[in-house]
Amino acid sequence: MRDRLTDALKIQDVEYADIRVEDKTNTWVNFRGPDLDTIGSARTVGGIVRALCKGGWGYATFNDLEDLPKRVGEACETARLVGTGTTYFAPSKPVVDIVSAKLVKDFRQVPLADKKALTEEYNRIVLGHHKNIQTSSVKYADSFKHIWFASSEGTYIEEEVPDVNMMIAAIAREGDIVQSGFQTGGSIDGYQGVEGMHENARDVAQKAVELLASPPVSGGKYTVITDQILTGVFTHEAFGHLSESDFVYENPRMQEIMQLGKRFGVEGLNIIDDGTLPEGLGTHSYDYEGVPTRKNYLIKDGILVGRLHSRETAAKMGESVSGNARAVHFQHPPIVRMTNTYIDQGTVAFEDMIKDVKLGVYAIKAIGGTTAMEMFTFSAAYGYIIRDGQVAELVRDVVLTGNVFETLLNIDQIGNDLAWEPNGPGGCGKGDQQPLRVGLGGPHIRIQNCVVGGQQ
Amino acid sequence: MIVQQIVEKALKKAQAAQAVMLTQETSAVDFENDRLKSAESSQRTQIDVKVILDGKVGVSSTTDPLDVEGVVRRALEAAEFGSPAHFELPDAQSLEPVKVFDPALLPLEKPEMIRMGKQMMDMVKSYNPEILAGASVNKTVYKVEYANSRGAEYSADHTEFNIGTSGQLVRGTDILLAGHGIGQKKRRVDTEEIATLAIEYFRMAEQIAPIESGEMPVIFTPSGLIALLLSLGLAVDGKNVNLGASPLRDKLGQQITSSSLTILDDPFIEYGPRTSAFDNEGVPRKVTPLIEKGILRNFIYDLDTAGRAGVKPTGHGSSRTLTNLVIDPGDTPYETMIRNTTKGLLVHDFLGLGQGNPINGEFSVNLFLGYKIEKGKLVGRVKDVMLAGNAFDALKDIIAISKEREWVSGPWAWFTGLMPYIQVGKLSVTAK
Numbered sequence: 015m016r017d018r019l020t021d022a023l024k025i026q027d028v029e030y031a032d033i034r035v036e037d038k039t040n041t042w043v044n045f046r047g048p049d050l051d052t053i054g055s056a057r058t059v060g061g062i063v064r065a066l067c068k069g070g071w072g073y074a075t076f077n078d079l080e081d082l083p084k085r086v087g088e089a090c091e092t093a094r095l096v097g098t099g100t101t102y103f104a105p106s107k108p109v110v111d112i113v114s115a116k117l118v119k120d121f122r123q124v125p126l127a128d129k130k131a132l133t134e135e136y137n138r139i140v141l142g143h144h145k146n147i148q149t150s151s152v153k154y155a156d157s158f159k160h161i162w163f164a165s166s167e168g169t170y171i172e173e174e175v176p177d178v179n180m181m182i183a184a185i186a187r188e189g190d191i192v193q194s195g196f197q198t199g200g201s202i203d204g205y206q207g208v209e210g211m212h213e214n215a216r217d218v219a220q221k222a223v224e225l226l227a228s229p230p231v232s233g234g235k236y237t238v239i240t241d242q243i244l245t246g247v248f249t250h251e252a253f254g255h256l257s258e259s260d261f262v263y264e265n266p267r268m269q270e271i272m273q274l275g276k277r278f279g280v281e282g283l284n285i286i287d288d289g290t291l292p293e294g295l296g297t298h299s300y301d302y303e304g305v306p307t308r309k310n311y312l313i314k315d316g317i318l319v320g321r322l323h324s325r326e327t328a329a330k331m332g333e334s335v336s337g338n339a340r341a342v343h344f345q346h347p348p349i350v351r352m353t354n355t356y357i358d359q360g361t362v363a364f365e366d367m368i369k370d371v372k373l374g375v376y377a378i379k380a381i382g383g384t385t386a387m388e389m390f391t392f393s394a395a396y397g398y399i400i401r402d403g404q405v406a407e408l409v410r411d412v413v414l415t416g417n418v419f420e421t422l423l424n425i426d427q428i429g430n431d432l433a434w435e436p437n438g439p440g441g442c443g444k445g446d447q448q449p450l451r452v453g454l455g456g457p458h459i460r461i462q463n464c465v466v467g468g469q470q
Numbered sequence: 471m472i473v474q475q476i477v478e479k480a481l482k483k484a485q486a487a488q489a490v491m492l493t494q495e496t497s498a499v500d501f502e503n504d505r506l507k508s509a510e511s512s513q514r515t516q517i518d519v520k521v522i523l524d525g526k527v528g529v530s531s532t533t534d535p536l537d538v539e540g541v542v543r544r545a546l547e548a549a550e551f552g553s554p555a556h557f558e559l560p561d562a563q564s565l566e567p568v569k570v571f572d573p574a575l576l577p578l579e580k581p582e583m584i585r586m587g588k589q590m591m592d593m594v595k596s597y598n599p600e601i602l603a604g605a606s607v608n609k610t611v612y613k614v615e616y617a618n619s620r621g622a623e624y625s626a627d628h629t630e631f632n633i634g635t636s637g638q639l640v641r642g643t644d645i646l647l648a649g650h651g652i653g654q655k656k657r658r659v660d661t662e663e664i665a666t667l668a669i670e671y672f673r674m675a676e677q678i679a680p681i682e683s684g685e686m687p688v689i690f691t692p693s694g695l696i697a698l699l700l701s702l703g704l705a706v707d708g709k710n711v712n713l714g715a716s717p718l719r720d721k722l723g724q725q726i727t728s729s730s731l732t733i734l735d736d737p738f739i740e741y742g743p744r745t746s747a748f749d750n751e752g753v754p755r756k757v758t759p760l761i762e763k764g765i766l767r768n769f770i771y772d773l774d775t776a777g778r779a780g781v782k783p784t785g786h787g788s789s790r791t792l793t794n795l796v797i798d799p800g801d802t803p804y805e806t807m808i809r810n811t812t813k814g815l816l817v818h819d820f821l822g823l824g825q826g827n828p829i830n831g832e833f834s835v836n837l838f839l840g841y842k843i844e845k846g847k848l849v850g851r852v853k854d855v856m857l858a859g860n861a862f863d864a865l866k867d868i869i870a871i872s873k874e875r876e877w878v879s880g881p882w883a884w885f886t887g888l889m890p891y892i893q894v895g896k897l898s899v900t901a902k
């Protein structure tokens with residue numbers, strides 16, 4: 015493949031070109047209610063050529079690998095048509111590397127019958143848990159992707175990307191009230207990541223049933239403590255996307271808001287995006303432009319100190335590359351994306367965080383969220399009222415809303431218990447590129463004066 | 471054809487088989503932040519295979535036409551553990567002639583597409599140079615081939631043309647995003663009209679109009695109707711009906727909305743964005759009335775869900791996707807609808823749609839783009855406003871439907887169809 019790619023990359027009157035080819039095989043088993051919904055597997059082969067000329071990009075995407083030089087020619091021709099200005103493209107040292115997957119238990123060797131049996135076991139636990147369980151959705155998925163990347167600057171990278179995940183959801187109903195519980199699991203290093211989730215299946219069903227009897231939270235301003243997963247989702251959605259330079263580099267208003275050196279939070283607040291973490295879901299040795307990933311501080315000691323870049327945005331803003339150009343698959347060019355984004359561990363134990371809260375909300379996991387620039391709205395999966403320093407009754411319909419900058423400044427305590435969201439079928443969406451696997455993490459954090467807009 | 475080869479190969483083991491192959495070429499140009507940003511050529515091949523082996527279903531797919539052996543082997547392997555087949559594959563039937571291919575699109579090349587995009591963008595810029603403008607023009611030519619073990623063999627050539635312009639206007643902390651686009655299967659298009667409509671959304675938003683919380687009449691623009699149609703679409707999906715999750719599951723033949731509402735799903739509209747003669751399961755398409763004068767007429771079924779329900783498939787493919795939705799026009803001119811409104815809203819775009827429990831009709835969304843109507847006039851854009859209610863209740867409370875209709879389609883559309891403006895009597899509006 016290396017020779018085929020480098021031979022094809024004879025560029026024609028453009029400044030730069032690269033080519034990425036992917037070969038992916040994936041398998042899925044879905045149960046919905048008592049029935050097997052679908053079972054199957056697919057193979058997807060294809061690639062993309064990018065060419066850059068006078069600031070203009072030309073792309074050619076394809077499934078047919080037969081005529082790579084023709085695809086390169088198309089991309090170059092298109093780039094020449096588009097480019098009329100100046101190219102901004104930060105330098106990055108060419109690399110040659112092969113990154114192989116290390117699997118503890120290789121899911122490609124696990125018979126489909128076993129995958130189905132495991133999924134069915136979890137499904138049976140959910141459905142049999144309680145009379146109020148109305149239906150279930152249990153989904154197994156795995157994929158193994160081989161990626162080849164070569165650039166006109168001499169970079170050549172091969173990478174294997176395995177993924178296996180399970181999603182267990184329970185839907186409980188009583189009269190008109192419908193509540194759900196869910197749990198994801200999985201790993202990037204083998205089938206063992208989805209085994210042994212029987213206890214999770216029971217918990218999911220139990221939570222859905224308990225939520226039927228729990229009241230909606232009353233709306234208002236509370237001291238809110240978020241669990242590690244919700245901390246991670248908040249950090250990624252509300253703040254992380256604003257650090258992606260393609261939102262910033264051609265937008266004067268955003269440049270003003272995201273000025274480096276500005277205070278964003280308390281002294282102890284550190285927000286990091288790190289594509290090198292050993293177990294991270296968003297970990298890669300190199301990004302999709304062949305730039306090595308690295309640990310990037312976005313907020314250090316409460317001050318905005320960095321942002322995420324592709325080679326183009328880095329050059330345009332006069333900053334250095336960060337290894338954050340990623341693409342969901344070969345039908346898209348890479349754009350600026352997060353990898354593993356988290357609030358770094360602080361010093362406060364959960365017991366100390368909660369003990370002086372008279373009335374508050376302990377919000378757990380996230381079932382959805384939207385952001386529009388600095389405004390965010392997140393639905394927690396569920397929550398507990400905190401009363402006189404104790405975790406009290408379960409509540410549902412916990413929706414957190416606010417302005418991200420005010421909210422970051424209102425974080426007054428940062429826990430000592432950093433944890434990461436488990437693997438799952440979802441991922442981050444940006445533009446039409448979804449789902450991209452990302453790591454979300456953080457410790458428990460405490461936010462003062464947070465608006466909780468419960469539905470009445 | 472490769473699809474017949476696959477079916478033959480599968481039949482060495484399986485009792486029934488079908489294959490669908492898509493081959494597609496796309497050219498696209500994309501303008502962002504006032505400039506031509508990129509252009510793209512794309513070639514796609516997709517082969518989907520379904521087999522029935524000992525009464526069980528297996529599926530597989532590949533993008534590699536040379537992978538015939540592999541795709542058949544994986545489908546057969548999946549079938550060993552598959553779910554029981556509740557259906558037979560359809561036999562060969564005669565197809566409705568449809569207009570889905572416009573040869574005039576074939577010679578359309580990127581330089582001309584760039585010119586069209588630039589023209590729309592320049593119009594937006596000349597209305598207000600402070601708008602960061604964008605545009606997208608996209609041409610696709612594709613072929614779909616279908617074959618199954620009962621002798622059904624279809625092939626169709628399609629063209630597609632998607633074009634639109636949009637912009638972003640930032641004033642202080644206020645950000646306004648708006649645009650307009652269309653999608654269709656023919657070339658003839660009026661770029662001036664597209665840009666004019668996009669500009670109209672900015673023009674109406676020049677003023678910010680303060681609003682107080684309360685209940686008020688709300689006019690949904692053709693695009694804005696997604697807030698109500700999202701729930702309806704989920705509730706008529708045969709799968710949700712079978713699972714007992716649809717609130718409409720036992721309401722066929724009953725009055726479920728205002729009697730002024732008639733909605734058809736029409737796959738035969740000339741050059742319509744989702745027009746086609748057969749679906750990806752070899753089922754001939756047909757016109758499906760969903761609601762006639764307020765009465766629920768049909769659910770949407772693919773082979774599997776139809777088999778489980780003991781009814782006929784409706785020709786909406788294995789994912790039960792609606793084609794061209796058509797809502798009958800009413801008798802109120804749009805201008806009159808606005809003029810007759812003392813205090814209310816015109817709503818066009820939302821944030822947070824689909825969160826919560828959309829199948830039950832409940833929605834609670836932030837207005838991303840909405841306008842205040844006061845004493846019969848549009849007075850400006852509303853900000854920080856939430857609209858909440860129940861889609862099914864709202865459809866019972868329709869007080870006016872416009873004479874005028876617009877196509878909702880194109881690069882950014884959530885759904886596709888020919889829609890009027892619809893006014894609902896009372897919805898809850900919360901100003902933050």
